Amino acid sequence: MKTTKKLAVFASGTGSNFIAIQEAIEQGTLDATIALVVSDVPTSAVIEKAKKKGLKTFVFNPQSYSDKEAFETEIVEALSEAKVDWVILAGYMRLVGPTLLSAYEGKIVNIHPSLLPSFKGLDAIGQAFDAGVKITGVTIHFVDEGMDTGRIIAQEAVTVKNSSTRVALQKDIQAVEHRLYPETINYLLQQ
Ligand code: GRF
Secondary structure, eight states: OOOOEEEEEEOSSOOHHHHHHHHHHHHTSSOEEEEEEEESOTTOHHHHHHHHTTOOEEEOOGGGSSSHHHHHHHHHHHHHHTTOOEEEESSOOSOOOHHHHHHTTTOEEEEESSOTTSSOSTTHHHHHHHHTOSEEEEEEEEOOSSSSOSOEEEEEEEEOOTTOOHHHHHHHHHHHHHHHHHHHHHHHHTO
16 A cells, blocks of 8 residues: 655755755655654744745754754654654754664655765855866765765766856756755655
């Protein structure tokens, strides 16, 4: 029997990938539902967007907790209450700790705006631009305890045009992200 899987999307910022995933669900190209949107930034635009879509949110302020284990314990409770099957990181600007990793082993994925293992960490688009590479891209990978180190699931190259600016490159990369992430999640859910 086919069952529609439940996703939690974790994000700290704008939420354009969250919107791309939600729109793919609405358009029927991604068979899933977003059961929870999680953010560590109470004022983030992604939370506004999630509320507009009528989705359930879990917002927390890391500074109100003694450590990562304390807030991840609450996150895992919220995920389990919402019966979440997969955790989708989309601009969640934190390393995932052992509490969440062990609760969702093999079920946490991330999107990174470079061709890993190049340009790990913050501002991957700026790093690639400054390095003067002619090709960069997008990587979707499983999440482990490292920063952008988990097993790669999908990659797509993006050419850096000679006339490109940092802003234009970001736009080109995001256009790929918004198509590749929903497609890849759909593929993963069907395995
Ligand atoms: C994306 O570029 C993603 O690759 C990175 O964080 C950014 C999030 O952007 N991990 P948005 O909030 O989805 O617009």
